[in-house]
Amino acid sequence: MRILAIDTALDACAACVATDTSDDLLAEESMVLSRGHAEALLPLVERVISRVEGGFESLDRVAVTVGPGSYTGLRVGLSAARAVGLAARIPVVGVTTLSALLAPLLAMNGGGLIAAAIDARHGAVYLQAMSVGDGIVVPPSHLPVEAALDRLGTGPLTLVGSGAPALAAAAKARGIAAEIAGTHPPEIAWVASLGLLADPDQALPRPLYLRGPDAQPQDHARLARR
Helix, strand or coil: CEEEEEECCCCEEEEEEEECCEEEEEEEEEEECCCCHHHHHHHHHHHHHHCCCCHHHHCCEEEEECCCCCHHHHHHHHHHHHHHHHHHCCCEEEECHHHHHHHHHHHCCCCCEEEEEEEEECCEEEEEEEECCCEEEEEEEEEEHHHHHHHHCCCCEEEECCCHHHHHHHHHHCCCCEEEEECCCCCHHHHHHHHHHCCCCCCCCCCCCCCCCCCCCCHHHCCCCC
16 A cells, blocks of 8 residues: 655644555655645645656555644645545545654553643643553643643653653653653654554544634624624
8 A cells, every 4th residue: 555644733844655565665755844834735745746656646545644733734734635635536544643743652662651742832732642551541632731741640751742841841840750752743654654554434634623723703893783
């Protein structure tokens, strides 16, 4: 099976083509990008596909990160993935950003609790925690940092993602051992790997926001209807 993976959920714009027969990617490109995903993604995907024999016609599946992450970035990635899937008549699967962050650490069979935390601003994080023995310990959640630490217990903790420093600082204040494994966005190769394993009937390409938008309608400024 050959898959195109796309990630625009956080501060990166990335795509790769992978297969289920090799750990080596057929093509890959990524860039650090906090905004401008809409302008960057399609040219990037075209460059990646141009380096693969058979082009879009050789694909069997598309995987895309569905969040949590930037509202704009998620919409851009999902729209592109759905367009490729529709044009190529192949399934599109969604991969959560938190799962893609956790995957490489779980693959190392690390001991203890592993938590992916994405900075959600305003003193909160998007959180998911797993261990090799217990599976999902904390499901994908939007929590204040202190409440997130309450859910993680007494450690030791391995933290990954942009929210890891805030959680590590809170853990240190409580005397809990916490190691930061990285603060980077997910590696696109792991988005592809999880996409290859996903069930298209279950892993739907729908955004996972975990919280409502910051902007709220201003009811007090609304004009009265006549």
